[in-house]
Each structure stands twice: as structure tokens, then as C-alpha cells.
Amino acid sequence: MSKGPTGFVFAGGGSLGAVQVGMLRALLEAGCSPDFVVGASAGAINAAYFAGAPDLDGVARLARIWSGLKRVDIFPMSVSRVLGLLRHPDYIVEPTGLRRMIETHLDFANFEDARLPLHIMATDQQGMSVRLSNGPVIDAILASAAIPGVFPTVPIGGRHLMDGAIAANTPLRLAVELGATRIVVLPTGYACALQGPPKGVIGRTLHAVTLLIAWQLMQELEALPHDIDVHMAPALCPLDVSPYDFSAAPRLIERATETTRKWIAEGGLERRAHAHELSAHHHH
DSSP: OOSSOEEEEEOOOGGGGGHHHHHHHHHHHTTOOOSEEEEETHHHHHHHHHHHSOSHHHHHHHHHHHHHOOHHHHSOOOHHHHHHHHHOTTOSSOTHHHHHHHHHHOOOSBGGGSSSOEEEEEEOTTSOEEEEOSSBHHHHHHHHTOOTTTSOOEEETTEEEBOGGGSSSOHHHHHHHTTOSEEEEEOOOOOTTOSSOOSSHHHHHHHHHHHHHHHHHHHHHHHSOTTSEEEEOOOOOSOOOOTTOGGGHHHHHHHHHHHHHHHHHTTTTTSOOOGGGTTTTTTO
């Protein structure tokens, strides 16, 4: 066991972010908790929420939020929205639903007020990762979760920021830069067992982004210095849930809780993660 700080890294993954709730539950039950958290994309929402309530009660509330979430809360598609697309053809979805959801459930406004140090990663227009660690949290989350072409970019500090998943670096690299000697990655995985592409332009975009996140994480894991103690909670595979399908959240949370408990019981927190764990043996 390393003596330095532990960082939890929340990767992105659309509606598959629900699995991180189950992972958190199992990790906290096992006495594993972080000194700071890093989140990108959909993972920024969970990281921020957890930083405000970093205990099992907070995780139980987060499970209730995810279980009550509907696609239309985040991606309100309507006739007026389609007409709006003609007026500003830069993005498909107004972020008002996402903003309202975050404002409703997050009980602090600025990074400085979180109970755990919180870092959110977004991407600038050159593809460089931008670390957001102070000021208003909601803008940072909206920037980190701004899927290109789906949500508008978010101007922060004079830069137009977008989804943290698109950055050259991953939040894993950021956790290393922040001085973690022990890192637990909470991946969302991807729909490894879908029979065909998800329906709809947003579903397909999200699926592509989850693939990007998974492969980037694998590459970063291989490149990590060997003195970093890194563990990756098990992604769910086979998984036939689209990252655009919010209705499966309760089932995903339960599955992730069980899978992570089993992984911990089998010594997952004792051995270093390897990239092949994310490409989770598809051929069960």
C-alpha cells in the first residue's frame, strides 16, 4: 500500500455513468476512500456530487438521482429545439435540462466549498486538457460534459471548452500530475454487446465517445509510471445498454455494486490494473 494520496478518477460514458454509483458503494464499504477526485465528461457529474457528499449516504442519494433520471431531463428533444437548430446550427441540445439537474442536486456552488478536493477536466479547441479546480462548479461540469456538436461549448477564462473525453490526456494523467500515488479508476465501460449501432444521432455520438474514452484509458494505463499504484474497478461486460439509455440505471448500479464487491474480495485493490481489463473479455 502506498503512503501518498489516493485519487479517484471518474471517466465519462453518458448514461453508463450510473455504474460509478455501484462502484463507489462497494469501494466505501471496503474502507477505500479518496483524498481527492477527478472527473471528466459524465464522470464530472458523479465526481462533483461525490466531492460534496463523500460517504455512503451521499452515494445512496446519488443512486436515487440516477434511478429517477430520464433521457428527456438531459436531452430535451422538441419541435422548438429542432427549429432552434436552424437558428444556431452549432449544437443540437440546449444545456438547460442538464444545468437544472445539476443545480437541483448539487449542494455547493464553488469548487472551494466541496468536502473533498475536486478537479474537473475539460478540453480546449486545440485538444489540450484544461483542469478546472476553482470557481463555479456548474459551468465546469457543463464544459466537461459538452459532447461536441450535441451541447454548446462553454466559455471559461476566455477559452471555449468542450467534453473532457476529447482531450489528448485522460483524467488518469491528471490524477498523477496532482500527486496521487494510488489511483482508483471508475470506468463506465462501453456497450460491448450491442448488436448494432444505437439509434439516433446522439446515441451514436455517445457510443463513439465511450469507445474513445475506453481506448484512451487503456493507452494511459500502459504508459503510467510503475511506482503509481493503479486499480481499475471492473467495467460491466457483456453490456447491451446504450450510453443514451437512462432507464437501465437501477440495474447498472446493482450490477456494478456486485461486480466491484467481488473484484475487491478477489484482491482487486491489491494488484495493479492492466489495460486488457477494460476491453473486458467480450466473449463470455
